[in-house]
Amino acid sequence: MxxxxxxxxxxxxxxxxxxxxxxxxxxxxxxxxxxxxxxxxxxxxxxxxxxxxxxxxxxxxxxxxxxxxxxxxxxxxxxxxxxxxxxxxxxxxxxxxxxxxxxxxxxxxxxxxxxxxxxxxxxxxxxxxxxxxxxxxxxxxxxxxxxxxxxxxxxxxxxxxxxxxxLRPLYHVAGVLASNAAIALFSAAASALTMVGLTRNDAVTSLLPLWQTTIDNVAEKGLPEALTGPIARGDVSVVRAHLSAMELVAPELISLYRELGIRTLQLASEANRTDPQKLNEIAQLLKD
Structure with a gap:
């Protein structure tokens, strides 16, 4: 052509x-x-x-x-x-x-x-x-x-x-969330690592394998089965510790963490492998 x-x-x-x-x-x-x-x-x-x-x-x-x-x-x-x-x-x-x-x-x-x-x-x-x-x-x-x-x-x-x-604008929202917003989220994760002593470049290098394996898990297992982490495990104490740490040194990350945590709760509930009571406790922590 x-x-x-x-x-x-x-x-x-x-x-x-x-x-x-x-x-x-x-x-x-x-x-x-x-x-x-x-x-x-x-x-x-x-x-x-x-x-x-x-x-x-x-x-x-x-x-x-x-x-x-x-x-x-x-x-x-x-x-x-x-x-x-x-x-x-x-x-x-x-x-x-x-x-x-x-x-x-x-x-x-x-x-x-x-x-x-x-x-x-x-x-x-x-x-x-x-x-x-x-x-x-x-x-x-x-x-x-x-x-x-x-x-x-x-x-x-x-x-x-x-x-x-x-529906093109809504379609484009999907692309923005999966790409541009993902980079913004990656930047937030990197900023948390800089607060524990890493340079920004070291933070990026350290996070890349985690990001890649996460993408691989989604490709292999799909949603919601690819979900891992403390919310997927129903680990209330870890979520509480996260919130306490951010209140002390990274308060600017709290609203993002809460918003994404609520979305993560929905996936964990859909996966149906976590104690519902634990998920309810985490939900309360994220709303407080």
Whole structure:
């Protein structure tokens, strides 16, 4: 399939690598700045336009808009202004939170629009491209664009999952909690270790094996069976000791601990392997 990428930043670079490695023809790419365009070319080997030049090849079948969410409509508008005679092309944005309608507002009705988003993070372009081949992709939009993006994803060995447009923000909440919020939680755990004498780097290094085995447990056993720890064991005295320690030296962590503890109680109750009386005692501690 002939593919053009507008917005060759983190997501766009990964997509370009993915297209190249999967045998698709890249008809071009575009980045707003010269620095960004040169960096994209260095990373992907794909010549990248920038600035006022945005010429989309007439044989483009799938045009990806991979800018940040707030720039999707303006980027699409720029393409339509500079390429008014572009043949019928499917337009797809890569936002997790926005529906395909954000493109519909900027793209003439002759062109079909869709949204396609992989449930993954994008930091290292090559790693992200590799992950995209096994990630869960969620799609919604108009029939022609959906057909083309589905064909594209099937070529990667990915079966896209339909996502109603009005539920995209909630879907994105799931991604934020599993990724961004998980890093914030990891940061909180690291800060607790710095209070017992570790440097931040040492704290991160010390926590990584625990984090990895936790992910492995979820992958192997699922929820709620992967749950471990004092609440899962019904260890009231340990939870009480945690709260006392935080009151003394880390009061800023208490509200987070209580909130997550209540969620952990729900999982422990669902697992049905802990004395309900113990769980009730822990619940009372977390509410006090």
């Amino acid at each position: 002939n593919v053009f990428v507008v917005g060759a930043g983190r997501v766009g670079r990964a997509l370009l690598i993915l297209c190249r490695e999967s045998g698709h023809t890249i008809t071009g790419s575009y980045n707003l700045t010269e620095v960004g365009a040169k960096r994209t070319t260095e990373i992907t080997g794909i010549p990248t336009q920038y600035g006022a030049t945005l010429d989309v090849s007439d044989n483009t079948e799938l045009l990806w808009i991979t800018t940040s969410d707030e720039h999707i409509a303006s980027a699409a508008h720029q393409v339509t202004i500079q390429n008014p005679h572009l043949p019928k092309t499917a337009w797809v944005h890569c936002s997790g939170a926005l529906a395909a309608d954000v493109l519909r507002e900027a793209v003439p009705s002759a062109w079909s629009v869709a949204g396609a988003h992989p449930l993954q993070s994008f930091v290292n372009p090559q790693r992200a491209a590799d992950a995209a081949k096994s990630a869960a992709w969620f799609v919604e939009g108009e029939p022609d664009a959906l057909s083309r993006v589905t064909t594209f994803l099937l070529s990667l060995g990915v079966l896209p999952r339909p996502l109603p447009a009005h």
